[in-house]
Structures are given as C-alpha cells and as structure tokens.
Amino acid sequence: MDLAFVSSPSRNTMKVLASVGALSQMLLTPGCRGHKLLLQLYFYTRSGLANSRRMASSSLDQKSRIFAVEPNIYSPNPFYFTCSRGPSAPFMTPKDWPMLDQGGLAFSVCIAKGARVKTASLHKSLGQELSQQLPDSEILRLISYSPENLPGSLEKGFFILPPHSCPDAQKRLCKVLMKYPQGIQLCSYSKGEEHEIWQCLWELNGGAKETARSRVLRVEEPVSSPFVDSIKGSAMFYSLEDACDVLEECSSVIPEAKEVLASVQPHRPLDEGRFPVIVIEGLDATGKSTLTESLRSHLNAALLKSPPDCISQWRTIFDSESALIKRAYYAIGNYIGAAEIAKASKTSPVIVDRFWHSTAAYTIATEMGGGIHNLPDHHHDVYQWPEDLLRPDLVILLTVSDEERIHRIRKRGLQETKEERELEANSMFRQRVEEAYKRMENPACLIIDASPPMAVVLQEALALIKKHCDI
Ligand SMILES: Nc1ncnc2c1ncn2[C@@H]1O[C@H](COP(=O)(O)OP(=O)(O)O)[C@@H](O)[C@H]1O
Numbered sequence: 001m002d003l004a005f006v007s008s009p010s011r012n013t014m015k016v017l018a019s020v021g022a023l024s025q026m027l028l029t030p031g032c033r034g035h036k037l038l039l040q041l042y043f044y045t046r047s048g049l050a051n052s053r054r055m056a057s058s059s060l061d062q063k064s065r066i067f068a069v070e071p072n073i074y075s076p077n078p079f080y081f082t083c084s085r086g087p088s089a090p091f092m093t094p095k096d097w098p099m100l101d102q103g104g105l106a107f108s109v110c111i112a113k114g115a116r117v118k119t120a121s122l123h124k125s126l127g128q129e130l131s132q133q134l135p136d137s138e139i140l141r142l143i144s145y146s147p148e149n150l151p152g153s154l155e156k157g158f159f160i161l162p163p164h165s166c167p168d169a170q171k172r173l174c175k176v177l178m179k180y181p182q183g184i185q186l187c188s189y190s191k192g193e194e195h196e197i198w199q200c201l202w203e204l205n206g207g208a209k210e211t212a213r214s215r216v217l218r219v220e221e222p223v224s225s226p227f228v229d230s231i232k233g234s235a236m237f238y239s240l241e242d243a244c245d246v247l248e249e250c251s252s253v254i255p256e257a258k259e260v261l262a263s264v265q266p267h268r269p270l271d272e273g274r275f276p277v278i279v280i281e282g283l284d285a286t287g288k289s290t291l292t293e294s295l296r297s298h299l300n301a302a303l304l305k306s307p308p309d310c311i312s313q314w315r316t317i318f319d320s321e322s323a324l325i326k327r328a329y330y331a332i333g334n335y336i337g338a339a340e341i342a343k344a345s346k347t348s349p350v351i352v353d354r355f356w357h358s359t360a361a362y363t364i365a366t367e368m369g370g371g372i373h374n375l376p377d378h379h380h381d382v383y384q385w386p387e388d389l390l391r392p393d394l395v396i397l398l399t400v401s402d403e404e405r406i407h408r409i410r411k412r413g414l415q416e417t418k419e420e421r422e423l424e425a426n427s428m429f430r431q432r433v434e435e436a437y438k439r440m441e442n443p444a445c446l447i448i449d450a451s452p453p454m455a456v457v458l459q460e461a462l463a464l465i466k467k468h469c470d471i
C-alpha cells in the first residue's frame with residue numbers, strides 16, 4: 001500500500017471517497033476497524049482514478065461480461081452495459097444512465113451459474129427476500145453474459161435501485177446477501193466526479209470488501225436478445241424430455257414431481273383419433289369456461305383442460321416454485337393432457353380449455369419485460385409448436401377489453417390468484433400475454449372478440465369450427 005499517497009490524498013480522491021462514503025460506512029464489518037477499510041477505499045479509489053488500465057484487468061473485465069437490465073420506468077428497452085475494456089471506449093455518464101441521473105447508488109446482484117434447478121430456486125428465494133427487505137426499492141431483473149458464449153455464460157440476477165430517501169437500503173441489501181456467501185456477485189454503481197459511472201465489485205466473505213473498480217461503458221442493444229436466450233434455457237420447454245429432466249432433478253426436494261412424472265404416458269400420441277380437437281385460449285375471465293361448456297353440449301364433445309385433472313391437485317405447489325419448475329409442470333401437463341385428448345378424440349370432438357399456447361404465451365410475457373415491442377419478433381422460434389406434442393385442429397383465442405375483463409373477474413367473485421391480480425394491475429403484462437398468443441404459429445390462433453353476449457360468441461365459435469374442422 002502506498003502510504004505516502006494515503007497521507008496526502010488529492011482533492012479528487014477525497015471527492016470520490018465522499019461519494020462512496022455512505023457505502024463504506026455501512027459496509028464496515030464488526031471485526032474490521034474503520035481506518036483499515038478507509039485505507040482499502042483509498043487504495044482502490046486511487047487505483048481507479050490513476051490507472052484505469054490496471055483496473056481493466058479486474059476479474060470482471062477479464063470476462064468482458066455484458067449486463068442487461070430489463071425495461072423499466074427509466075428505460076423502455078432493456079439497458080446494456082459493460083466495464084472498461086479499453087481507453088477509447090465511450091464511458092457512460094449518468095445522463096446516459098437515467099437510473100443514476102439524480103445521483104445515489106444502484107446495485108447489481110448476479111447468481112453464479114450452477115445446477116439449474118438449484119440456481120433457479122436460489123434466484124427465486126433471493127428475489128423474494130430482496131422484495132421483502134427492500135420494499136421501496138425498484139428490483140429489476142438483470143442478466144449478465146459473455147457475448148462470445150451467450151447461452152453458456154448467462155447468469156441471472158437483479159438490478160436494485162433504492163429510493164434516495166432510503167439510505168439504509170444498502171445495509172439491508174448486504175444483510176440479505178451475507179446469507180448467501182457462495183456464488184453471489186455484488187456490484188455497486190455510483191457517479192464519479194467527472195460524471196462517469198463507476199462499478200465497484202464487492203467480496204461478501206464474512207464482511208463486505210471492495211475488490212475492484214471499473215468504469216461503466218454503454219453497450220448497444222444486441223441483435224439477438226439475451227432475454228430470449230434466457231427464456232429458452234430456463235422456462236420454455238420444446239420437448240417432453242426437457243421438461244421431465246427438470247422435474248426429475250427436483251423430485252428429491254419436491255416429492256409431488258414424482259407423482260407428476262408417474263402420470264406421463266410412455267407412448268406419445270401425435271395425431272390419433274378421427275374427430276377434431278379444438279382449443280380455447282385467452283386471458284382469465286375472457287369466457288373460456290363459459291364457451292367450452294356451451295361447445296361441449298352443442299357438439300356433443302368431450303371437454304378436457306390443461307393441466308389435466310389427474311395432476312391439478314399439485315398445481316398450487318408448482319405455482320409457488322421457481323419459473324423453471326413451474327413452467328416444467330405446465331409443459332408436462334400439456335403432454336399428459338395430450339394423451340387424454342388423443343383417446344377422447346377417437347369417439348367424439350374434443351374441446352380443450354387452455355393448452356400449449358397458454359404455457360408459451362404466459363412464459364414469454366412473464367420473462368420479457370416492458371411493452372410489446374420487447375417481445376421476440378414475429379416468426380421467432382419461441383412461437384413454434386413443439387414437434388412432439390399433439391397438434392390441435394383449431395385454436396380459438398378469446399379477447400375482450402381490459403375494462404370488461406376486470407368487470408367479469410369482479411362479478412365472478414372467485415378468489416383471484418396472484419397472477420390474476422398482477423394481470424389486473426399490470427396492463428403491459430396483459431398486452432404481452434395477448435400479443436404472444438397472437439404470434440403463435442402452426443397452429444396460429446383464430447381470434448374471436450368475446451365482448452358480445454355469450455350466445456353471439458358461441459355462434460361465432462361454431463361458425464369457425466364449421467369452416468375449419470370436419471364436423
Ligand atoms: N360473453 C360474455 N358476456 C358477458 N359475460 C360473460 C361472457 N362470457 C363469460 N361471461 C362471464 O364472465 C365471467 C368469466 O367467464 P369464464 O367463462 O369463467 O372465463 P374464463 O374461463 O376465461 O376465466 C363469468 O362470470 C361468466 O359468466
């Protein structure tokens with residue numbers, strides 16, 4: 001340590017120290033005396049200011065990782081950044097980074113890649129704990145990746161924006177993270193004296209210690225969204241095997257996973273039966289149950305749903321798990337449902353209340369934030385039907401206005417699920433689900449405006465069925 005430097009710090013250094021002062025105060029560990037930490041801060045601060053090239057060789061820079069923050073109130077598109085990789089790179093200023101425009105601190109928390117079920121569960125419990133401990137902070141989804149190896153290097157985490165009025169948010173964040181000493185990377189972000197943004201990497205081993213500083217650089221939005229890659233690796237399943245692998249991996253901790261797996265038929269029907277299979281899709285309270293029941297009696301059809309009755313008793317258990325496990329359950333539910341559909345279609349038409357399109361549309365809408373412009377482009381792989389899943393003859397999507405749907409939910413008076421409450425509160429999420437439904441292909445959804453009276457909706461559905469199915 002350069003003690004001469006410490007004994008006569010420059011004005012610049014003092015200013016930067018002041019800006020990280022609040023953080024250092026809070027990060028003092030019980031066994032660590034104040035002056036020791038101050039010396040460390042001098043050291044890293046000086047290194048950052050005087051020798052950015054040296055800092056460029058920090059562990060973060062070596063990996064050249066890119067961080068992507070989901071769309072949020074400050075940025076309608078995902079926000080991409082990295083750390084200093086060369087002197088000519090354009091540094092980011094708080095103006096480029098609206099989240100820090102008003103000053104203050106932001107944090108990123110990344111969860112190291114590990115066994116996928118464990119990592120997904122850690123992500124979920126950490127997210128829940130952060131929301132509980134930092135109720136006033138904006139907690140956004142963050143992914144970090146190496147551009148050379150996107151799917152293989154992808155790590156998930158959170159980007160946290162505490163309110164300015166809450167200085168102890170930092171302390172609370174560290175308290176949560178100290179419980180997870182392994183595999184968690186914490187970085188803080190603050191404005192420097194020349195309006196540049198600094199990323200500080202903290203080691204959370206027993207106490208919090210700053211280990212590297214780098215300047216933050218802006219990165220252009222990549223052509224292929226890492227958020228879409230993240231969906232494909234963590235919540236969307238395009239084959240029964242993929243989804244079963246996840247439930248097998250978690251069956252030692254979730255015994256119900258074994259029960260679900262036991263309901264999977266070894267033989268996978270793809271196009272058995274003679275009678276048409278008609279799926280009714282739509283957001284909650286668009287009238288699916290009402291229409292499917294009417295179609296059942298008009299067409300003398302079998303009425304089935306996905307997830308099927310034989311596994312629906314465990315639905316709430318899987319709903320409370322990580323996205324990976326929850327969506328694996330619904331994906332498998334479609335395959336178990338497909339076996340029932342194939343059997344029933346040998347003797348009558350089959351009406352199905354929700355199927356694969358629900359699984360895909362809700363997953364895509366949940367994992368992609370912001371407006372519908374952030375959804376994967378039309379014809380993207382994510383909108384394609386799984387090759388090993390029975391393909392219905394017709395899929396009808398019911399749509400109604402937001403106001404009418406909410407009116408119906410309230411009139412129905414059943415207990416709302418958390419997701420329904422979110423749908424009610426979050427019109428952007430509703431729009432993403434509906435738009436994702438509309439982008440599905442092979443088979444695509446045929447849309448019926450379900451706002452008119454039930455009898456009118458039924459007649460429209462019957463007309464479509466007559467036109468597209470052999471009935
Ligand atoms: N076309 C319609 N016009 C008015 N109300 C309707 C119509 N279709 C259904 N409803 C009512 O809206 C509520 C939600 O319908 P439901 O069939 O349960 O929707 P979903 O199965 O899509 O959740 C129910 O109270 C139902 O009676």
Ligand SMILES: Nc1ccn([C@H]2C[C@H](O)[C@@H](COP(=O)(O)OP(=O)(O)O)O2)c(=O)n1
Binds near residue numbers: 284334
């Ligand atoms: N085949 C299915 C059916 C439902 N889902 C998921 C999609 C959403 O997360 C919820 C929607 O369920 P919701 O409780 O609104 O469904 P119901 O209308 O009550 O059947 O279930 C699915 O992923 N796949």
